[in-house]
Amino acid sequence: MPVLVYTENWDGKFKKLSFELVSYASEIAKMMGTSVTALSIGNVEQNELKKPGSYGASKIIEVKDDRLNHLINSAYSSIISQVAESEGANVIVFSNNFTGKALSPRVSVKLKAGLVSGVTALPSNLDPFTVQKKVFTGKAFANVVIKSDIKILTLSQNSFEIIETENNATIEAFTPEFTDNDFRTEVKDVTKVTGKVLLTDAEIVVSGGRGMKGPENWKPIEELAELLVAATACSRPVSDEGWRPHEEHTGQTGKIIAPNLYIACGISGAIQHLAGVSSSKFIVAINKDNDAPIFEAADYGIIGDVNKVLPEIIEAVKELKAES
Amino acid sequence: MKILICISNVPDTTTKIRFVNDNTAFDTNGVQWIINPWDELALTRALELKETTGGAIEKVTVINVGTKDTEPTLRKALAIGADDAIRVNTEPKDAFFVAYHISEAVKNEGYDMIIAGIDSSDYNGAAVGGMLAEFLGVPSVSSVSSIDVEGDNVSLKREIDGGSEVIGTQLPFVAIIQKGVAIEPRIPSMRGIMMARKKPLNVVEPVEADALTEFVSYELPQAKAACKMVDPENVKELINLLHTEAKVI
Ligand SMILES: Cc1cc2nc3c(=O)[nH]c(=O)nc-3n(C[C@H](O)[C@H](O)[C@H](O)COP(=O)(O)OP(=O)(O)OC[C@H]3O[C@@H](n4cnc5c(N)ncnc54)[C@H](O)[C@@H]3O)c2cc1C
Ligand SMILES: Nc1ncnc2c1ncn2[C@@H]1O[C@H](COP(=O)(O)O)[C@@H](O)[C@H]1O
Numbered sequence: 340m341p342v343l344v345y346t347e348n349w350d351g352k353f354k355k356l357s358f359e360l361v362s363y364a365s366e367i368a369k370m371m372g373t374s375v376t377a378l379s380i381g382n383v384e385q386n387e388l389k390k391p392g393s394y395g396a397s398k399i400i401e402v403k404d405d406r407l408n409h410l411i412n413s414a415y416s417s418i419i420s421q422v423a424e425s426e427g428a429n430v431i432v433f434s435n436n437f438t439g440k441a442l443s444p445r446v447s448v449k450l451k452a453g454l455v456s457g458v459t460a461l462p463s464n465l466d467p468f469t470v471q472k473k474v475f476t477g478k479a480f481a482n483v484v485i486k487s488d489i490k491i492l493t494l495s496q497n498s499f500e501i502i503e504t505e506n507n508a509t510i511e512a513f514t515p516e517f518t519d520n521d522f523r524t525e526v527k528d529v530t531k532v533t534g535k536v537l538l539t540d541a542e543i544v545v546s547g548g549r550g551m552k553g554p555e556n557w558k559p560i561e562e563l564a565e566l567l568v569a570a571t572a573c574s575r576p577v578s579d580e581g582w583r584p585h586e587e588h589t590g591q592t593g594k595i596i597a598p599n600l601y602i603a604c605g606i607s608g609a610i611q612h613l614a615g616v617s618s619s620k621f622i623v624a625i626n627k628d629n630d631a632p633i634f635e636a637a638d639y640g641i642i643g644d645v646n647k648v649l650p651e652i653i654e655a656v657k658e659l660k661a662e663s
Numbered sequence: 664m665k666i667l668i669c670i671s672n673v674p675d676t677t678t679k680i681r682f683v684n685d686n687t688a689f690d691t692n693g694v695q696w697i698i699n700p701w702d703e704l705a706l707t708r709a710l711e712l713k714e715t716t717g718g719a720i721e722k723v724t725v726i727n728v729g730t731k732d733t734e735p736t737l738r739k740a741l742a743i744g745a746d747d748a749i750r751v752n753t754e755p756k757d758a759f760f761v762a763y764h765i766s767e768a769v770k771n772e773g774y775d776m777i778i779a780g781i782d783s784s785d786y787n788g789a790a791v792g793g794m795l796a797e798f799l800g801v802p803s804v805s806s807v808s809s810i811d812v813e814g815d816n817v818s819l820k821r822e823i824d825g826g827s828e829v830i831g832t833q834l835p836f837v838a839i840i841q842k843g844v845a846i847e848p849r850i851p852s853m854r855g856i857m858m859a860r861k862k863p864l865n866v867v868e869p870v871e872a873d874a875l876t877e878f879v880s881y882e883l884p885q886a887k888a889a890c891k892m893v894d895p896e897n898v899k900e901l902i903n904l905l906h907t908e909a910k911v912i
Contacts, residue, residue, distance in 0.1 A: 349825060409828065412804070413803070437805065437824060438824075444789075444792070445793050447875075448794050454788075454876070456788060457787050475674075476784050479884070480883075480884065481882075482878070482880045483878050485876050524830055525830065527831055529827075539824050542911075585842070591700075592842050600911040611676055620909075621905070635887070638887075639892075640893065641892070641898065648895060651899075652902065659902055659906055
């Protein structure tokens, strides 16, 4: 009765969060005295496919079908349920991203398995099966007991360390059964953001608020992001004004992110903004107002004008890079 | 086309979160209850569509699984412009329990488009919409950021981690929405509030249903250490700290 992990890919490669997920599943499997099976759906290159093994999976199941090149909730959740049944899995883990949120509820109903989303740590107890999750959009944690035989978890991003291990996993193909009902939605067009670090996958995020004063002042934010291999983000008014694209808006009504470093430039730190970024490991705030609430959430702060401070930060990063 | 919107009743987003009874229950003392922000956007978009598609949309219904205490929230949805409301009269236990109740209440009512939010701002279950689609045996389109209707055709935009997709779907279906479907939520007008009093709010009694999870206790996050202030005249120090102390760059 292994722990089953849905390992998601992007452009033929596993996402970083898939490895975080396998590491997490491996620790649960250790607690339960069982193994980890990873499930890949769609087109993943052969030498990429074995990678979940390096994070603790002992078996990798591959499902390939031309109809599965885009996410189709019904078909994907049907595959995951079928694999879970054929493997006899009693714990299934997903990432708590768009895909995990789309699939886990359907699998939950198919298998009558209790679902807890946004889990932040390993189970604190196996019997009763108890996990901790974020509630009130990051303002508190809850301990939740799952009462069904099969348990489904979605893991909050960046809440578990990626651990590499030596493990040679076997790869198996699986042929699921479909019905016409599994394909009632159709992807007609795709717009991909390429060549940029994905906001939800980024280790470092450089973000700007209304204090930046206008879209013409974003150059330093973009330059710093490029130097740090970071993603760019913004507060809600900034995307509402159209200064920045909507995908960049973080907070309660935008994206919820948890990078290692979040650099907030000219952002006041309203509670709804913090709800999306407060799980970052470190927060740096640059604001000219020493009373701005962002300083209560930040680890490092500079009271000053972004227009003056940002170029100096860029210089200092360049110097650091030149030294190392 | 008939539209159903699932409404979750949640504490106002600025509520100070506290727990009582040895941290086993949320302190509802003095809490202001609102329509979950996503559900408010869904309702706003449904009403826009009803007004702009020339009769393509017959009716917009809102539904909540909750006790009598949630009626003001449903009345607010009626005041904003929903045609009628359904309340399934039971305390919501978990997402599985809620989704099952909604599916039982509406499975024979012929809704073509059912909309739920991506999550409730209280327990962040991120589950009811997808579960409901599975109970009803209909397709779901998730992380939807725009909804358009032309005759019987629905076109949706779905956000993915690195971009977006345009999706077509057969009816009926469940749309699980997030930001983008509408920009500013509508607020009730005086006339809307008056009219809401006369609109139907149908109470449906609960059925036998399971909850598969149970919230047993709560914790508040640990207080953060004080922010380390760096002299604005010595920005280099910040980069040093990030490099040698935090070790993040
Ligand atoms: C239901 C609801 C949901 C919401 N969801 C979100 C959300 O998801 N995300 C979000 O971000 N907001 C959200 N908001 C809005 C939120 O309440 C704030 O209004 C918003 O976050 C403020 O954005 P800001 O910090 O960019 O702007 P402001 O609050 O205007 O702050 C600008 C800051 O820049 C500083 N500043 C100005 N000039 C300079 C300078 N030259 N150098 C340095 N600093 C400078 C100022 O001191 C100030 O602190 C929501 C609100 C509601 C009611
Ligand atoms: N008690 C409820 N009654 C009706 N709809 C609900 C209820 N709880 C949640 N929903 C719907 O499901 C969405 C996601 O909520 P959740 O799965 O609880 O995070 C909400 O935005 C609502 O659309």
